[in-house]
Amino acid sequence: MRIREAHPDDWPAIWPFMQEIAAAGETFSWDRDIDEQRARQRWFPQPPGRTVVAVDDDGRVVGTAVSGPNHEGPAAHVATASFMVDAEHAGRGVGRALGRHVLDQARADGFRAMQFNAVVETNDRAVALWRSLGMRIVATLPEAFHHTTHGYVGLHVMYQQF
Template sequence: MLIRDATGEDWPAIWPFLHDIVAAGETYTLPRDLREQDARALWYQKPPGRTVVAVDESGTVLGSAKVCPNQQGPGAHVANASFMVDPARSGRGVGRALGAHVLEWARATGYRAMQFNSVVETNTHAVALWKSLGFTVLGTVPEAFHHPVHGYVGLHVMHQAL
């Protein structure tokens, strides 16, 4: 697997799984009816942010991540990131590889920490992955996410010093 900067040519491969993940409404605090042009503008980061894709040996996009400052100005030294893995390719280490890559890049770029503002507590695979990569749950905002199956569930704020 290769992780590289995303290009405009990658969008047609990213959009279908990003759309399906967001439309399912189980893991992201985004409108379930997010329009493609809005999703693209949200996903593709401008410097100092960065958007990457994980591809296999044939160049097939397996997943993508974006990283950017969590806040502006005096809070810009803390990174934030989001990850999407094509569900057809889950369980193959794509999320772990993207997570490790983004953490390494953020560290090398001079960020002092990474913070995830809203990890849905019922997304147990993601919570376990981030914990295994060194994140801790700082707190949980009760009933901050309306899950289509589980009802109102908490959102974790997760953090890792870099």
């Protein structure tokens, strides 16, 4: 697997699994019926935002991440990121590879920390992954996410200082 900068021609490979993840309403805090244009705008921000893809040995896109400053001005030294992995490739290290890449890139870009704003507390795999990569839960917003099966659950704010 290789992580590389995303190109506009990667979008047709990203959108199907992105749409599936958003529609499921279990791990991502987007409208479940987000349209393709809005999703693409959010996932391909202007610099200093970055979008990367994970590609398998056949060159197929199996995951993606977007990162950049969490805020502007005096808080722009803290990065944030979001991740999506094609369900067909879950559990194969795609999320870990994307996470390591994004954290390393944020350090290289001069950010002083990484903050994940909305990790759904019932997303046990993601919480365990981010913890294993050095993120820690600094707050949990009670009932801040309406999960399709669990009802109202918390959203973790996770943080790592570099």
